[in-house]
Structure formats: C-alpha cells, structure tokens
C-alpha cells in the first residue's frame with residue numbers, strides 16, 4: 321500500500337484547517353503498522369482516505385494496483401468490500417442483528433452464494449472465538465466481543481488491507497493486548513496488511529513498525545521488523 325503526498329483540509333466557519341500536509345507512507349504486504357498520534361492529529365481522516373470514504377484534496381492512494389483517484393463511487397464501494405476493510409472506532413456493527421448476521425453482511429453485498437456464506441461466516445466466527453455467540457444480538461456482547469465481531473466482519477472477504485481505528489480505545493488493557501495479538505495472527509494466517517491508528521503508545525510494542533502522525537505528516541519511529 322502506497323500513500324503519496326496526501327493533503328486534506330476542512331473548512332470550519334469559513335476557516336480552512338489543514339489536517340494532513342503531505343503524508344507519505346509505504347506499508348508492505350503482511351505487515352502490521354501502528355500509527356500513533358494525539359487526539360485531533362488526523363488519524364481517522366487518514367484511515368478514511370485510505371478506505372476510500374473521503375477524498376484527499378491532493379495526493380494518491382494506491383492499494384493492490386488500484387489508484388483510488390481512478391475509481392468512481394461504485395468502484396470505491398467494491399474496493400471497500402473486497403480490497404480494503406475499515407473498522408471504525410465505534411465498531412460500526414448493527415446492535416439489533418446477531419453476531420452471525422453482522423459477519424455475513426459483506427458477503428451478502430458481494431453476492432456470495434448461501435452455502436459459501438455459511439462456510440465463511442462459521443470459519444470467521446471460529447477464528448475470532450465467537451462461534452458460541454453466533455445467534456446472540458451484538459448489542460448484548462461485551463466491548464471486547466464487539467471488537468471481535470467487527471474484526472470478523474472486516475476479514476470475512478479476505479481483504480489485502482485491514483484498517484483499524486483506535487481498536488483498543490474502549491477496552492481494558494488485558495483485552496487490548498488480546499486484540500493486538502489477534503491482529504498479529506491475522507497477518508500471519510491471511511497475509512493481510514494491518515494498519516492500526518491509536519493514541520495509546522503502549523500498543524506500539526505489538527506492531528511490526530510504528531509511525532507518528534504529527535503536524536500533518538508521518539514520521540517513522542521504528543524500522544520494519546520484517
């Protein structure tokens with residue numbers, strides 16, 4: 321995954337505020353990258369741009385040979401459902417639906433047959449350890465379990481890139497470590513590139529490479545372990 325000179329500003333009450341000021345980054349296949357930055361530094365904005373949910377004012381995002389500037393809204397929807405999964409900070413899962421139904425959503429959107437859907441959803445629920453909660457409404461699950469539902473749903477389409485926005489923000493430290501370890505397993509088992517943004521510097525001990533988002537650009541704070 322390649323980010324080349326990404327710029328983004330927002331206009332608030334007529335005043336333009338630059339959030340990203342020339343972000344460059346390469347993430348290798350099967351690497352877990354942690355991006356640390358304080359609240360308001362532009363972490364969510366950056367992930368949304370990589371996910372194709374927001375357009376940069378300038379710059380290029382290239383993932384798996386797709387240059388997002390070349391994709392229209394329909395192309396971006398396919399990209400999000402097949403190539404690059406984004407897990408929002410609030411998980412983005414549907415509380416009124418069951419664990420199973422939440423994980424099935426991307427496969428329904430992709431037009432996958434009922435039989436293959438069933439096999440893949442069960443496989444994912446086993447993988448994240450939620451098979452026994454398959455028929456429970458996710459509104460009743462704990463924070464750690466909700467995060468795992470969100471991860472299973474993001475992973476069920478076997479994307480090349482998985483983006484996680486503050487995945488441990490609402491978890492205690494024991495559950496936070498479990499989630500970090502799950503991302504490392506995902507990279508090993510599926511070859512997924514995982515990008516985690518966090519304001520919790522402790523999480524950086526668990527990633528292959530860490531970067532700092534500061535004053536609108538990214539600085540590497542550790543070399544790749546690969």
Ligand SMILES: Nc1ncnc2c1ncn2[C@@H]1O[C@H](COP(=O)(O)OP(=O)(O)O)[C@@H](O)[C@H]1O
Nearest residue numbers: 330331339357358359360361362363364365366
């Ligand atoms: N849609 C928007 N409209 C206006 N300002 C925004 C919008 N989204 C984010 N911002 C501003 O951009 C800055 C970065 O926000 P964000 O990317 O959410 O940072 P972080 O995730 O690091 O906390 C903040 O000052 C925020 O208020």
Ligand SMILES: [Mg+2]
Nearest residue numbers: 363364365485
């Ligand atoms: Mg944020």
